Amino acid sequence: MYDYLIVGAGLYGVTCARLLTDEGKKVLVIDRRDHIAGNVYTEETEGIQVHRYGAHIFHTNDRKVWDFVQRFAEFNRFTNAPIANYKGELYSLPFNMYTFNRMWGVVTPEEAEAKIEEQRRSAGITEPGNLEEQAISLVGTDIYEKLIKGYTEKQWGRPCRELPAFIIRRLPVRFTYDNNYFNALYQGIPVGGYTGMVSRMLEGIEVRLVVDYLEDREAYENTAGQVIYTGPIDAYFGYSLGHLEYRSVRFETELLDIPNFQGNAAVNYTDAETPWTRIIEHKWFEFGKDPEGNPLPKTVISREYSSEWKPGEEPYYPVNDEKNGTMYAAYKELADKETVNGNPVIFGGRLGEYRYYDMDQVIAAAMNRMSF
Numbered sequence: 077m078y079d080y081l082i083v084g085a086g087l088y089g090v091t092c093a094r095l096l097t098d099e100g101k102k103v104l105v106i107d108r109r110d111h112i113a114g115n116v117y118t119e120e121t122e123g124i125q126v127h128r129y130g131a132h133i134f135h136t137n138d139r140k141v142w143d144f145v146q147r148f149a150e151f152n153r154f155t156n157a158p159i160a161n162y163k164g165e166l167y168s169l170p171f172n173m174y175t176f177n178r179m180w181g182v183v184t185p186e187e188a189e190a191k192i193e194e195q196r197r198s199a200g201i202t203e204p205g206n207l208e209e210q211a212i213s214l215v216g217t218d219i220y221e222k223l224i225k226g227y228t229e230k231q232w233g234r235p236c237r238e239l240p241a242f243i244i245r246r247l248p249v250r251f252t253y254d255n256n257y258f259n260a261l262y263q264g265i266p267v268g269g270y271t272g273m274v275s276r277m278l279e280g281i282e283v284r285l286v287v288d289y290l291e292d293r294e295a296y297e298n299t300a301g302q303v304i305y306t307g308p309i310d311a312y313f314g315y316s317l318g319h320l321e322y323r324s325v326r327f328e329t330e331l332l333d334i335p336n337f338q339g340n341a342a343v344n345y346t347d348a349e350t351p352w353t354r355i356i357e358h359k360w361f362e363f364g365k366d367p368e369g370n371p372l373p374k375t376v377i378s379r380e381y382s383s384e385w386k387p388g389e390e391p392y393y394p395v396n397d398e399k400n401g402t403m404y405a406a407y408k409e410l411a412d413k414e415t416v417n418g419n420p421v422i423f424g425g426r427l428g429e430y431r432y433y434d435m436d437q438v439i440a441a442a443m444n445r446m447s448f
């Protein structure tokens with residue numbers, strides 16, 4: 077009945093669905109949740125687009141991806157500039173001249189570089205082999221202690237020495253006064269939220285919600301020539317090689333009867349004692365205004381708590397350490413051999429490929445996979 081069955085209505089699945097449909101293929105998208113858009117889902121409260129599964133700021137260097145998303149949404153000029161709150165001391169992120177000035181009183185890039193070099197040298201790091209060493213070698217021990225260690229250990233539930241260095245290399249280090257969190261050419265938030273964008277991507281495509289593919293696999297397999305699966309790869313194989321580890325996130329969301337709670341979209345709490353990692357104030361993704369430009373009288377905030385994923389919860393972040401990397405490689409071998417109705421099953425997205433993908437990378441991966 078369908079050329080493709082796509083399991084998961086997140087960005088990977090929906091990008092595949094759109095491109096295949098544009099090629100004239102007949103596609104069915106299913107998702108076990110009661111809504112589309114996966115973890116980029118947004119919903120409106122009091123005129124505010126709330127990012128229910130955490131803040132998503134679209135940013136990319138990939139012109140093809142940027143052109144593609146423009147088909148489905150207008151993007152605003154939001155630029156991410158989070159603030160770190162360390163026991164009441166506020167620092168600019170990502171690490172830049174404002175951060176170095178606040179930390180050490182240095183004014184010139186040369187002074188900042190000298191300070192970092194001095195701290196790197198006394199820590200004796202030559203070849204960083206883990207997140208702690210990588211962080212100290214990039215920004216020195218003071219910034220590591222105040223802005224990285226506590227946050228990272230809350231976020232990942234593991235000591236920084238046991239985490240891969242690449243996680244911290246996501247963040248730019250700049251010797252300029254530039255608070256833009258991303259080094260991307262293009263950045264913004266879809267006006268009116270991500271759900272609207274994803275729903276336009278799905279125009280003319282059949283979608284069925286509250287359908288659990290893994291519970292009812294045979295019935296669905298028989299409906300389509302080829303399967304694209306974007307759920308957790310270990311769940312697909314019934315955890316036969318063991319459970320991959322994920323971090324999960326819990327949000328405590330509140331509607332407040334005040335216009336401004338923290339004056340910024342994201343404030344990270346980088347000490348070890350505060351139980352949440354960050355607070356998001358959603359209205360600032362759209363400058364605190366409704367689509368007509370009127371200021372919004374109320375505000376919605378979400379405190380974000382990180383925890384180890386347990387069955388029944390939502391997986392958010394793959395834990396890309398050595399142990400999980402080895403297990404994933406074994407699952408990938410199974411995945412490469414997996415067929416349904418004689419056709420290879422395509423595994424994609426953050427959960428299907430067990431990769432700490434950003435939104436643009438997910439879309440790029442789907443676009444590449446669909447260029448048959």
Ligand code: UDP
Pocket residue numbers: 160169223224225227228231243244246247344346
């Ligand atoms: N990080 C940190 N302090 C911060 C923000 C980030 O140490 O104030 C580290 C932390 O290890 C985190 C990583 O940088 O996991 C990547 O941060 P990013 O903001 O990219 O994470 P995401 O938004 O994907 O959760």
